[in-house]
Amino acid sequence: MSRHVQHLLLVEDDSTWQERLGEAARAEGLRVSHAADGVEALEWLKTHPRAGHPDLILLDLSLPRMDGWELYGQLRTTERLRHLNVLMFSGALSGGEPPLSGVVGYLRKPSAPEALLGELRAKLRHLPEPSPREPSGPYALKLQDDVALTLGLLPRAECHAVRLHLLRAAELVGTELPMTSTWLMALPGVPPALLVTVCGVQVVLEVDDEQRMLRATSIHVPSNLLRMS
Missing domain, CATH: 3.30.2310.20 (RelE-like)
Known part of the structure; x- marks a missing residue:
């Protein structure tokens, strides 16, 4: 397990995916919190002190109300939340995504969660250290x-x-x-x-x-x- 990840916030609206991915993360020794979409995740983060924030957000990009891209943009432009690191997943990712600050990796989402569990657990064990952030943040x-x-x-x-x-x-x-x-x-x-x-x-x-x-x-x-x- 990557030493700097102990607490995961899983942002996923499908209950089956949420259950299976949560089980895989807990099997790696992580404490797991859940949010069903970007609005719920943002509210959760804003109402918890920074000491209670997750070390990593596992973020589905296709979500109701506020999708993963908009949530990521909110995280990067909110000073109190800019320290958070994100692992993105979606069936529409191509594998050639450019780097984004605070994004430690991308996972391609298959049709069923079971097909992703092994790759997720391997990723959690070997996450890179996050890159330094710009003090002023992005536009x-x-x-x-x-x-x-x-x-x-x-x-x-x-x-x-x-x-x-x-x-x-x-x-x-x-x-x-x-x-x-x-x-x-x-x-x-x-x-x-x-x-x-x-x-x-x-x-x-x-x-x-x-x-x-x-x-x-x-x-x-x-x-x-x-x-x-």
Whole structure:
């Protein structure tokens, strides 16, 4: 068992998954707390003193009310919660996810929990030490309603990939790292803006340095990616 993990918060809405993953974590000697979605997890964390916080959050990315991506963004931009470490899992992860601060790993979610138990227990035994955090934290990320609705029409894998890279942009914008890459580009103009391009999806982010915020103001999606209801 990784020495720095003794208490796990499992954020999962399915009772069968919650039971089986909780059993696997307890078999590794962890104390396990539960939350059914991001709203419940955030409330749990805010009402418990920091000394009672978990060493690790096992976070399903597809949740009702507040999904895993939004919860992660709340953790990273709330000073009292920025120390928390996250192990993400989802059936839509590709295995090539870029690093996010505080995320110690990703697990691909199979169709049944039994198929994940061995990999989860191995991961818990060999978790890496979390990387140091930026003292000021990342910029907050705000999606305009039309951008959020359009993202919701994407297939899950593409939606997760775009959401992950938007959060990565929020981490990079406050650093001295170059703002041009295969997926991130600085746009000329006032106010300053960034262009995130992932899976053919393009999202424009306005940069508000005073509020330390990125606002997703527009999105372009190839027609073949849109799920029609």
